[in-house]
Amino acid sequence: MKSKRLMLALSALLLAACDHPAPQAAAPTATPPAPAASTAKSAAQFQPPADSSIPNDDFGKQIALGREIFIDPGRYAKAYVGNQLSCENCHLDAGRLAHSAPLWGAYPMYPAYRSKNHKVNTFAERLQGCFNYSMNGKAPPLGDPVLVALESYAYWMSRNAPIGTSLPGRGYPKLAKPAQAPDYARGETVYKRDCALCHGDNGQGQQAAGRTVFPPLWGAQSFNWGAGMEQVNNAAGFIKANMPLSRGNTLTDQDAWDVAYFMDAHERPQDPRYSGSIPATRTSFHDTPDSLYGATVNGHLLGQGTNQP
Missing domain, CATH: 1.10.760.10 (Cytochrome c-like domain)
Structure with missing residues (x-):
């Protein structure tokens, strides 16, 4: 019972944090950072659909499965995971939160050339890299149900996002080099x-x-x-x-x-x-x-x- 109560308490903390994300400050420049309110407004230019709008049909089932995999890959994609992380650890609020590499900022930017492997990658190939590196596992083969579900979830979340446009809040903020070398x-x-x-x-x-x-x-x-x-x-x-x-x-x-x-x-x-x-x-x-x-x-x-x- 103690571990279950701890789980519920920590889960509540995580949900509260995701429901009330802090506004993103502008990257440091020679002038003071822009007020948080202005950056929150720019990030709000695109809003992903609510989970409640996932369609109740066969495609919706794939979207919902993709969300479950994203939140708990150790359960739903166990064969491809080699550590204790989940996708949500680096892409907060189930991949929705601006400035934490949201899915809606990534999906519309593929296919794209990546210097990491020196070739044009599809979005599915990009997901394979997440399993290889961030999850310290092995890549599901192209067409695998895990990749199909994750790509369906990303596609659905990116509805009405412009193709090939880098939206505000995409990826992680780029900080200027610090005054002192990191220590x-x-x-x-x-x-x-x-x-x-x-x-x-x-x-x-x-x-x-x-x-x-x-x-x-x-x-x-x-x-x-x-x-x-x-x-x-x-x-x-x-x-x-x-x-x-x-x-x-x-x-x-x-x-x-x-x-x-x-x-x-x-x-x-x-x-x-x-x-x-x-x-x-x-x-x-x-x-x-x-x-x-x-x-x-x-x-x-x-x-x-x-x-x-």
Whole structure:
């Protein structure tokens, strides 16, 4: 009963946060950030349909299944998942929330060329990459019912969105480089103050009643070195807009960069594209100052991977 009560309480917190998302502040420039109200107005230019409008027909069943997979892939797509994360951990409010890579901002932008794999990707191929990297699993084959359901959900959510237009609130905010280079020690201070309560002292996350309610941020149950969140700039933008949960835009930009660096300076599962050489894998796939793969932090060469929690 205790674990069930904890699950209900934490679920209520998550739902409350998603029902009342914090407005997104403008990315820092030479002038002060724009007022939160103006950015909330721009993000509201597109609103995805309410879940209650999912049609009650065979296509609606696929949409609803896609939503269930998105929220709980460990249950509905178990064969393809290799960690304790869900899609909703990085795409909040079941993929609806602006500034947390919402589905309605992504679906209309595909097919698209991606430098990550040096080819034009369909949306289904983009979803395959999420399973390979963020979920540390294996990609469902094209045409698999899991991909069909997820793509149906994304298509439905994007109804009336303009094709090929980058909508306000798409992706994660792009933060300007901080005044000071991101720092592990400062990031650890921010983490202990603002993140550890939910994500655990060692980044292990929290579970209740057998389900993850706050995701692990590093270690064997987190995203692997091939995921986009391993890049400090991506993590900083997501954190700034959305964290702590229900209190987005309360951290300073410097705090967001520092805690993103701290999070990404921990070991996690190996990049599936690993060639047998950390330097060669970095050269091929992580050749950017925003990736810590192949960097040495606190005497540890990052990119060795881990099979331990």
